[in-house]
Amino acid sequence: MKIFVTRRIPEEGIKLLRRHHEVEVNPEDRILEKHEIIDALKDKEGLLCLLTDPIDAEVIKSAPKLKMISNYAVGYDNIDVKAATERGIPVSNTPGVLTDATAELAWALLLAVARRIVEGDHFCREGRFKGWAPMLMLGRVITGKTLGIVGAGRIGTALALKSQSFSMKILYTSRHRNQVLEEK
Incomplete structure (x- = not known):
């Protein structure tokens, strides 16, 4: 699976993902603009995003291969869960981690x-x-x-x-x- 990670996360997490997946990490440690996320997701099946990333219906609709959205956060207010559900894309988060x-x-x-x-x-x-x-x-x-x-x-x-x-x-x-x- 090709996965896009919107921001740098601890290296152990990236290593775990790379064991089984092709992973692209945003090389700049900054919040991406929505159009940058859309461009990065064109050929990706997985998305690991953060609470600062606007993953709305437009982003989800423009990612034809997307199969999984994982939010590196306790909540998921930044994700249009309804739009993801309509596409059959599961959304996960990390409740309790903090x-x-x-x-x-x-x-x-x-x-x-x-x-x-x-x-x-x-x-x-x-x-x-x-x-x-x-x-x-x-x-x-x-x-x-x-x-x-x-x-x-x-x-x-x-x-x-x-x-x-x-x-x-x-x-x-x-x-x-x-x-x-x-x-x-």
Whole structure:
């Protein structure tokens, strides 16, 4: 199968594809214009795209050999699934792939704010640090505090579970009850 990859992805992924397929990767690490995607798909049977790629009905219709669309993303809002389905082209994505990474990033931001990490970094880089002081860049302790989570899906649940190591109380709001969180 001839596959077009719209942006560079980790080399391990390309190697896996190349074991069984002929793969062309966009040589420039930039978002392609729609007409560039259309041109690249003329003789391709597979498409590995990203959430920034507009794979609409026009793109799908202009790719006569296309048999598979795979989105290198959690969602697929950038793909006209109806147009693909009408052509019998399956669409896949990677749900869950960023759950832990996103929860970790949320934790990094939470800690950075609570402990004044960015502010302290700037303070030191600007040469303002003259020595320790009892109240200097004190920040806030988060252990034992309450964490509110809006949306207790995969990411919210992962965030809540990571908060257990800080002995935090969790409050959440979601469209559905979350048994995992309510059992903790």
